[in-house]
């Protein structure tokens with residue numbers, strides 16, 4: 001597992017994530033047995049959705065009775081979830097429970113019974129009419145105040161909280177992400193529908209939450225597109241077969257070992273998210289850097305100081321022969337440059353190590369940008 005931490009540096013619920021690949025829930029299908037069959041190829045799994053109170057359990061029964069869809073049915077959700085968790089006990093897969101509940105109390109009660117060893121994922125995604133009428137799933141995206149109350153209730157039990165949403169339903173996904181951050185959520189799991197990476201980038205630029213991108217991410221190209229626009233993890237549901245998962249796992253593991261930063265952003269001027277400030281030059285010309293600094297309310301001088309302070313004492317401080325006198329301002333390795341490469345050679349630094357250092361710089365930049373929880377903003 002330390003190898004995996006070297007490659008991806010990912011922790012979820014205080015556990016190392018072996019690979020940034022997750023199984024997303026499918027009601028009636030994705031349970032512990034489903035996950036264990038695929039466990040060698042994934043890092044995280046959200047089993048469920050499981051209904052956790054009478055209203056949602058009745059809704060699940062109604063959906064099954066209509067004959068259209070499968071659901072997990074039981075009389076005692078705690079007993080069922082404990083059974084599922086017991087199956088996963090020795091697995092290296094980080095486990096999340098995708099839960100349908102209609103009140104904050106339903107969620108806090110379940111967390112009191114099941115404890116801290118799982119991630120609690122609020123299903124704010126389901127659009128089955130019976131579930132929405134029961135006051136969960138997509139209902140929460142129309143009533144963000146209720147969703148925030150659920151998140152706060154779970155956080156008061158000291159557990160890790162993910163929220164699964166469908167993009168384009170809330171009045172403003174960026175604002176929703178900021179409100180979730182403000183309410184204490186840890187993870188935002190986004191079904192991007194047809195909005196793609198542009199939507200993901202907007203959300204990445206709005207909050208520091210761990211982001212899981214979802215919807216038709218079934219090829220390495222699509223996976224990398226999501227990683228280069230802000231995803232920390234990608235998830236699959238319908239194509240979560242062993243063949244697809246093992247191919248993606250192998251490809252991203254190889255990429256991380258070769259390149260040093262598995263979810264490196266595109267440069268800002270090529271459509272990258274704000275993590276790409278790590279690759280930006282000094283603010284000396286008209287380019288996307290200046291409007292970005294304005295948007296995040298960071299004066300040019302503060303940006304320069306922040307980068308210089310962060311690289312002080314690290315190999316990135318060097319670079320007399322580079323455009324701005326320090327590797328702090330240098331481009332991504334995918335942009336060819338003999339001056340940067342000459343400096344790296346003199347320092348005995350591989351391109352992979354350079355990218356790792358740029359990753360560290362980006363993490364510091366992100367924590368500086370998002371160091372304060374925002375004041376109350378209404379959705």
Ligand SMILES: Cc1cc2nc3c(=O)[nH]c(=O)nc-3n(C[C@H](O)[C@H](O)[C@H](O)COP(=O)(O)O)c2cc1C
Pocket residue numbers: 024025026027048049050098123124125126164191214215216217235236237238239
């Ligand atoms: C049959 C089926 C059941 C699903 N059940 C759930 C669920 O219970 N909770 C949830 O958050 N998402 C549920 N989803 C949504 C998936 O997790 C996922 O967001 C969606 O299928 C898009 O991802 P994909 O393209 O990888 O399948 C379900 C999807 C399908 C196809």
Ligand code: SF4
Pocket residue numbers: 267268269270279280281282283287288289
């Ligand atoms: S500062 Fe350089 S890398 Fe950043 S947006 Fe401008 S030209 Fe692109």
Ligand code: SF4
Pocket residue numbers: 281321322323324329330331332337338339340
């Ligand atoms: S020296 Fe090369 S890598 Fe560094 S800023 Fe100039 S062009 Fe970019």
